[in-house]
Amino acid sequence: MAFSYKQRTCATCGGTLQIDPQTKEMVCIYCGNRYEREESYDGQFSPRNAAVQTLNSLLDLNADMSNWDMVQTNLNDCQKIDPNYPGAIVARLTASIKRVQLMMATNREAVRTDLAQAQSEYRRLQSPFDPRVSDVEADFYEQLDSSDIRSLLISVFKTFQDDARVQFISQGFNAGDIHSERAASDLMNRAFANQDYSQIDSLLRSPAQLDADALFTRLLKEYPANERKQGNISEIVMRGVDQQHGRDALSDYVMSSADPVALKNAITVACVARGVIPNGAAIARLIASSNDEASVSTMLNSLKGGVLTDEDTAAIVDALLANAGPAAMTASLNALSDEGYYLTFSQQAIMAMLTRADLTVDAKASIWKTLVNIGVGEKRKQSVMAAYIETSADVDSKVKLINVLAEQMHSINPMNVENYLMNSHVDGAAKPRVLDTLLAHVTSFASLGMAARQYPAACPDPPQVRDMVLQVLTQRRLLA
Incomplete structure (x- = not known):
């Protein structure tokens, strides 16, 4: 049945009518009767068009005005046609508010x-707003096809804490229909302030040009940790996030957010795949805290050459050696090397790997060979050997690992063996066995002969250990 805009109640039951945003029909909230709206504007077509045109021009207003x-x-057209038309009043009100927002920092007098002009115009509107009384104003809002204008007016009336008008205008609002960048920015701020995250979801599917950098940061910091967060962040990254801005925002998120580690990991993997790379410290934090080695490996394997600094690379390498499993560690290190990154392996990082209780000797041996193949220099090999023989470990494992380390060297530095002989007591009764293993990998004994002769009087090993050490030195022909 046809329905006049001025009619606000159901003809059958007298119930309140609301607009159906899909069909544009009026629906009774009690009995469900539906009413078609007559295509008539009660003689208000011209002033309405002028008001809408004003609001459209405000959407396009530049920041510098x-x-x-x-x-x-x-605004002049509105004034000439009908200055008392509610849509004209709303247009003038909105224009004043926009000027206040844009000139706040530059012209306090104009603000x-x-x-004052905005407050004056607002007082001309019916208060409190009741669509059954302010029917012409209500018709103006209902006929707004632009979600951009609706969003603009919602912001304006929120300024006045006019919940009745905000609620009424919101009935036909769809964030997915936003086209204006300015309207999108206003909606983003409003949605986050109200924690209305469904509006953010819809805005991301809108055709509007979005401030991708600002939205990326706010999604990371303010969007709740749920299943939509990762998808929304992937969507905004594809819209174009500045790489440096994205790096800083994503790094801060990984380091400081209270989101679950699994979600942080998934978001980082998605961002890296799309070219937004966090810094090395953030990646290292994920490696150290994540139990999902497959995702970590996927992330590192998707890194392209030239996007990490030397500092980033060093942090990642250290984290891999200290935390990753053998397969993920080997795959990740090889992937970084294949992409042209120069990997440096510090003594501290290698020792962290060699002393890990969760790795088998065979796993450590395999990883060591990988490191050597990628590039561990002879000096580093010797320093690692010197440090390792001073660590306390199961003797069988230690002997086996010394052999593995030594296989990748030309020879163990005799000075390292001499220091172990004269000064080390870390292996207790197993010292003779470890010493014999070390001597098997020494090719130059010149300096060791003197140390061997000094050993009986200079080293405070227990008598039983000393006798066994002397036996080893004799068998190796360092003593007569």
């Missing part, structure tokens, strides 16, 4: 004038 003349022209 260089195109304010167009807004003023439209006071515009704020």
Whole structure:
């Protein structure tokens, strides 16, 4: 049945009518009767068009207000046609609020004038708002096909804490229909402030040009940790996030967010795949805290050459050696090397790997060979050997690992063996066995002969250990 805009109640039951945003029909909230709206504007077509045109020009207003003349022209049209038309009042009100927002930092005197003008215009509207009484104003809102304008007006009336108008205008609002960048920015701020995250979800599917950098940061920091967060972040990254801005924001998120580690890991993997790379410290934090080695390996394997600094690379390498499993560690290190990254392996990082209780000797041996193949210099090999023989470990494992380390060297430095002979007591009764293993990998004994002769009087090993050490030195022909 046809329905006049001025009619606000159901003809059958007298119930309140609300607009159906899909069909544009009026629906009774009690009995469900539906009413078609007559295509008539009660003689208010011209002032309505002028008001809508003004609001459209406000959406396009530049931050420097260089195109304010167009807004003023439209405001003049509103004034000439019908200055008392509610849509015209709303247009003038909105224009004053926009001027206040844009000139707040540059012209405080103009701000006071515009704020007074806005308050004056607002007082001309019916208060409190009741669509059954303010029917012409209600018709103006209902006929707004632009979600951008609706979003603009919602922001304006939120300024006045006018919940009735905000609720009424919101009935036909769809964030997915936003087109204006300015409207999208206003909606983003409003949605986060109200924690209305469904509006953010819809905004990401809108055709509007979004401030990708700002939205990326706010999604990371403010969006709740749920199943939509990763998808939304992937969507905004594909819209174009500045790489340096993305790096800083993503790194801060990984290091400081209270989100679950699994979600942080998934978001980082998705961002890296799309070219937004966190810094090395953040990646290292994920490696250290994540139990999902497959995702970590996927992330590192998707890193392209030239995106990490030397500092980033060093942090990642250290974290892999200290925390990753053998397969993920080997795959990741090889992937970084294949992409052209120069990997340096510090003594501290290698020792962290060699002394890990969760790795078998065979796993450590395999990883050591990988490190040597990628590039561990002879000096580093010797320093690692010197450090390792001073660690306390199961003797069988230690002997086996010394042999593995030595296989990748030309020879064990005799000075390292001499220091172990004369000064080390870390292996207790097993010292003779470890010493014999070390001597098997020494090719130059010249300096060791003197140390061997000094040993009986200089080393405070227990007598039983000393006798066994002397036996080893004799068998190796360092003593007569």
